[in-house]
Amino acid sequence: MILGRVVGEVWATRKHQALDGKKLLIIEPYAWYAPPFQVGHLVAADPVGAGVGEDVVVCMGDPARRQLGSTSIPVEATVCAIVDRVERS
Amino acid sequence: MIRARVIGEVWATRKSPLLDGRRLVLVGVEGADRAMVAIDTLDSREGQSVLVAVGSGARNVLKPGPDNRELLCDAAIALLVDGES
Numbered sequence: 824m825i826l827g828r829v830v831g832e833v834w835a836t837r838k839h840q841a842l843d844g845k846k847l848l849i850i851e852p853y854a855w856y857a858p859p860f861q862v863g864h865l866v867a868a869d870p871v872g873a874g875v876g877e878d879v880v881v882c883m884g885d886p887a888r889r890q891l892g893s894t895s896i897p898v899e900a901t902v903c904a905i906v907d908r909v910e911r912s
Numbered sequence: 913m914i915r916a917r918v919i920g921e922v923w924a925t926r927k928s929p930l931l932d933g934r935r936l937v938l939v940g941v942e943g944a945d946r947a948m949v950a951i952d953t954l955d956s957r958e959g960q961s962v963l964v965a966v967g968s969g970a971r972n973v974l975k976p977g978p979d980n981r982e983l984l985c986d987a988a989i990a991l992l993v994d995g996e997s
Contacts, residue, residue, distance in 0.1 A: 824949040824987050826922070826938060853947065871926055880922060880936060880949050885968060886984050890928055903984055904927035909938055911920040911958055 824882050824903065827852040829875050833866060841896040848873060848902060850881055867900035878906035913963040913990055915942040918956045922949055930984035937989070939964060950987040961993040 831849035835842075846869045865881070868891055873879045879902045881887075887901035888894050916939035924936065935952045939962065950964050953974065965973050966987045971980045973988035 824936075824951075826947065826949050871928060873926075880924065880927075882984060883986050885981075886971070886986050889982060890930060890984050904922070904924035904931055904936065907923040907925055909920045909922050 824880050825852045826906070826909075827865075827879060827881055829873050829877050829879055829902075830864070831875060839897050841893065842868075842898070845891065845896075845898070846870075846872075848879075850879065850900070850902075852881070865900050867902050868896075868898045869902040871902050871905060873902050873905050880904040880906060913965050915993075916940060916948070916950075916962055916964050917942060918952075918958050918960045918962060919947060920958055928984055930982075934985075939989075948987055950989050951985050952989045954989055954992055956989055956992055962989045963991050963993065964988065965990040 827850040829848050830851050833847040847866050848869045850867050851864050867881050881900050882903045883900050890901045919938045919940050922936040937952045940947045970985050970988040971983045973990050974983050
């Protein structure tokens with residue numbers, strides 16, 4: 824999973840039907856794990872309800888799709904937690 | 913698996929119910945300027961050197977497969993390193 828900040832949201836009327844009702848957020852990762860694309864952001868579906876400016880944990884790949892209740896959805900990243908704080912013991 | 917070092921613990925109240933009861937830690941990847949979040953079942957401490965299982969194999973750390981595909985996990989600490997040569 825990766826740690827990132829929500830920097831925006833994407834709206835679309837015309838889209839793949841599996842994306843109906845899915846909220847899509849633009850995330851800027853603080854650090855990449857195995858970057859699939861060499862860009863500074865990713866778009867993640869958000870079933871948790873995060874907002875712009877919040878720090879989130881994003882899960883990638885198959886577990887991310889299953890969190891949305893389907894393995895046949897064209898999404899490879901999903902918000903799975905909204906970070907309260909990172910604590911160093 | 914990859915080598916990493918525990919940086920801190922990630923606290924989150926609002927999260928997927930699939931993460932309830934799971935401890936999330938931030939780990940820095942050895943030899944790279946990168947960090948990632950992993951599920952920790954081994955009570956790791958900050959500064960601890962660990963191996964992190966990533967990808968679909970990470971779910972096997974929480975529950976041996978194949979009946980574990982419902983788990984929400986793409987990275988999990990598989991062991992705490994005592995020593996290496």
